[in-house]
Amino acid sequence: MAEESLLGSLRHHMLDESEPLAGLLRKCLMLGAETGSDSLRQWARKELNGYGIDDVLPSYRKLPTPPLSADTMSGNTWAKNMTYSALQLPPKAREFLVDEFPxxxxxxxxxxxxxxxxxxFTNAGLTYxxxxxxxxxGPxxxxxxxxxxxxxxxxAGVLGQVRTQLVDLIADLTATTPLEKLPRKxxxxxxxxxxxxxxYNTTIQSTSGPTAIGTNAIANAExxxxxxxxxxLDAVRDSVxxxxxxSAKAELLEVLNALQDELQAAAPSTTEVVGKVGKLREIASRVGGAGLSAAVSGAVEGLTTMVMSGAFG
Structure with missing residues (x-):
């Protein structure tokens, strides 16, 4: 009677807020297998394993653009964690902000x-x-x-929506199917x-993995x-x-020119880009200077994001 108890078990446990969401989704995997529903099975699998970068995401997994924060320097005055809205950025800069966070x-x-x-979080567009x-x-x-x-x-709100979708889904099925029977596919x-x-009718693609935290969070193909x-790199060159x-100035210009040559190559090498970015970071850390450090930080973040998204060979 395992088939008969599966739907009943989901209905019994889905309203218990202490019941792990992952456990309920694994039961959905089994229910999808028992009923022959690839849609349910793949939705549960993607929620458990993560969505591929090319997968179509449910609407509840798309966040609106959140507030911005930054550290600022004005003369000898430094300020940290200043909050901004997207409208406070220059119009040209706003064009590079994402409309939503997947x-x-x-x-x-x-x-x-x-x-x-x-x-x-940051991404390549925000760096630019x-x-x-x-x-x-000003200068x-x-x-x-x-x-x-x-x-x-x-x-937490996104997870709550996943649980709500599951409740609605099971409620629909139990409204038309006795608990001792399996619903039709x-x-x-x-x-x-x-x-x-x-x-969901396509095969599961490899998960994007833990890319939501840290310097290169939410990197995407755009x-x-x-x-x-x-x-x-030109912005770094302006700060040199x-x-x-x-000698330090010459080192900086040498690595900047080498990086630019690599980026303009027919097939830029990931290994070469990573090595030269590391060299640029090392020199800037040794030399110091607020303007140079900020420019190098932006270039390093942007190039690292490109590497992480597979932009180079």
Whole structure:
């Protein structure tokens, strides 16, 4: 009677807030297998394993653009964790902001993120937006570490929506099917289509993995092009003038030229780009200087994001 108890078990446990969401989704995997519903099975599997970068995401996994925060320098005055809205950025910089944040992570990873008070994210477009913003500021002003900030409760809300979708889905099935029987495949597929909003008929793709936290969070295919990356290098080159040590200045220009040559190659090498980015970071750390450090930070973040998204061979 295992088939008969599966639907009843889901109905019994789904309203218990202490019941792990991952456990309920694994039961959905079994229910999908028993009923022949690939839609239910793949939805549960993607929620458990994470969505691939090319997968169509349910609407509840798309967050609106969150607030921005940054560290700023004005003359000798430094300020940290200043909050901005997207409308405070120059129009050209706003063009590089994403309209939404897709969440590809498995539910168990989102549960860990949800326990944190707040998180900071950046991506290639935001790095370039920072560069454009700094171009419009005065000579003794600088914006650094421009990032999105999201509260952990936002991720808790996403998990709550996953649980709500599951409740609605099971409620539909138990309304028309006795608990001792299995629902028809067509009924399960219809419930998934109605409540999840995505019909899953493709094979699961490899998860994007834990890319939601840290410097290169939420990197996507809409990041920097090679030309954009070269503009970031130009911003570093403009800051080299503040370096007084002749040998250090020569080192910086040498690695900048080598990086630019690699980016303009027919097939840029990931290994070469990573090595030269590391060299650029090392020199800037040794030389110091607020303007140079900010420019190098932006270039390093942008190029690292391109590497992480597979932009190079």
């Amino acid at each position: 969440l590809h992570q498995p539910v168990e990873e989102l549960e860990q993120i949800a326990t944190q008070k707040s998180l900071s 937006a920072q560069h454009l913003w700094n171009q419009e500021l 003794f002003q600088q914006v650094m570490n421009l990032r999105f900030t999201v509260s952990g409760s936002t991720f 067509e009924a399960v597929d219809a419930a998934v289509s109605t409540h999840i909003g995505v019909q 990041g920097l092009s090679a030309d954009d990356a070269i503009r970031l 003038g503040e370096v007084e040590e002749v």
